[in-house]
Amino acid sequence: MNRQLILECIEFFTSTHKSNFYLKLFDAIDLSDFPEYPSSKYGPKGYSRHSLFKAFIVMKCEKFSHITELIDYLNNNLYIAHLCGFDIMKPLPSYWTFERFIKNIDNQFFSNIMKNLVLHLKDLGFINNSFVSADATPIFANTKFNNPKSFAKNKFDKANPPKSDKDCKLGVYTASNSHNEKNYKFYWGYKNIILTDATSGLPIAEITTTADIKEMSITVEFLKNTNNWFSLKETKFIADKGFDTKDIHNFIRYDLNGHAFIALNKRNTKNHTKLPNGNVLCDAGLAMHKDGKQYFNGYIKQKYCCPFRTKKDDSLCPCKHPKYFNGKKNRGCTKYVTIGTDYRSSINRDSIFFKKIYALRTESERYNSRWKNLNLEKAYVRNINSVSNLNTLGHISLLALALAAIKDGCIDKIKSLTGYKKLA
Known part of the structure; x- marks a missing residue:
């Protein structure tokens, strides 16, 4: 009899600020499109899915990692469990009830x-x-x-x-x-x-x-x-x-x-040393000459060739590059510079804007x-x-916090979970 009288004043179990916080938070969340009970006509209805959902919101707002921490918290804060929608005169859901809910519920409901x-x-x-x-x-x-x-x-x-x-x-x-x-x-x-x-x-x-x-x-x-x-x-x-x-x-x-x-993202991009006019320098530090372009879908390849490519004097290459002695008519090394012609390449990422x-x-x-x-x-x-559902619940918690703070006239607290929880 004494226990029942105490439970009739369940607000004694939780601070006013915290209970007000969850009242306003749950009021900000619209669950009308989320069926409260499964559509099956057979077997017991079980626990309200709305109540289980709100319990997981509590779990995220209290920053609990494990379901066992949530269960302990609800058992020690019966008024919060009451606000979630549970009948506190009966045993609260077990670990396996919470685990099955977060594992089996379709993430589309939370989305x-x-x-x-x-x-x-x-x-x-x-x-x-x-x-x-x-x-x-x-x-x-x-x-x-x-x-x-x-x-x-x-x-x-x-x-x-x-x-x-x-x-x-x-x-x-x-x-x-x-x-x-x-x-x-x-x-x-x-x-x-x-x-x-x-x-x-x-x-x-x-x-x-x-x-x-x-x-x-x-x-x-x-x-x-x-x-x-x-x-x-x-x-x-x-x-x-x-x-x-x-x-x-x-x-x-x-x-x-x-x-x-x-x-x-410079994916395997070669950083050639260039002169102010854009000409590429060879390994010996000499300016290379342009030698035609290749056109592709979305980009152009500009070819640069050795400045002595048609010379017959073997002593002209300062670094004695192996390709200078290739025995071909056009000797010396070549380099290519890719010039983008699409929208991505047109963006000036060095601009102040x-x-x-x-x-x-x-x-x-x-x-x-x-x-x-x-x-x-x-x-x-x-x-x-389960990971997807918990992630979405985290986002819902922070969005509901923002909406509750706005409705409460505390716009400066829309991004402060701890601050609004103390102020509510």
Whole structure:
């Protein structure tokens, strides 16, 4: 009897600020398109999927890594469990109930919830397509092979995948965008590709892939799908060198009528020493002569030849290059310079305008930092559907935070989870 009287005042179990925070956060999320119970007519209904969804929002906002931490938290904060929609007079869901939910639910349900939040924020004027930044974040699988202290043999061998997570793949990442940066690391896992509004710092769309998928290979399709529900027309698209391909540039320019601000990826480009007029210098430091062009689709190859190619004097070459003594009519070395004729090659990446717009890409990095701070950089589940769902839940949490803060008149807290939680 005493227990029941205490439970009738369940607000005693949780601070007012935190309970208000979750009340406002859940109020900002529209679950009308998410069926609360499965459509099957047979068997018990089970727990409300809306309640389970809200519980995982709590998990991300409290920055828990494991489901067991969430269960302990709900059992010790019954009012939060009540706000999620659970009947606290009965036992809360077990670990396996939460695990099955996050593993088996179709990610499209979560994607639709995220889309609704983005469109709502767009209608309020806090998200737009003027400057859109793309970035990819590695997500490390729950395997001992990712532990730097692991001494397992061939731990980054494709023929030796981890047994603990059969969905993860081998990927590589680097922490620098420098053209000559060689410091990279291998890992087993996944990656999350995010489109961010580079002015507000809020996400627009996301997709989770295995770590072996290159960003450049799926970006065009990703942009097409996003453009179907969130217009990217005339956008200024900003990205690092991992997105530098002709297809992406051409899609942005000619399909979206936008402009690309993508760092140059010098793939196996030879840096020839040149004179101010553009003529290439040979190995001996002499100016080479132009010797015709070859025309290809999207680029031109300009040929340069030895200045003494028709001379018969063997002493003219200062460096005694082996090709100068080739015994042919046209002697000496040749070099080629590729001249692009497509949109990608026409961009002046040294201009002040380009650098000023490209600097907005740091907003993607700031958002990624906030997103990873929800304990999402390492996967503690072991299949791609669970990883994808948790990633989307992280984005939903941060979008719902922004919307709740706006509705509450706390616009300065739209990007501060801790700050708004204390203020609510």
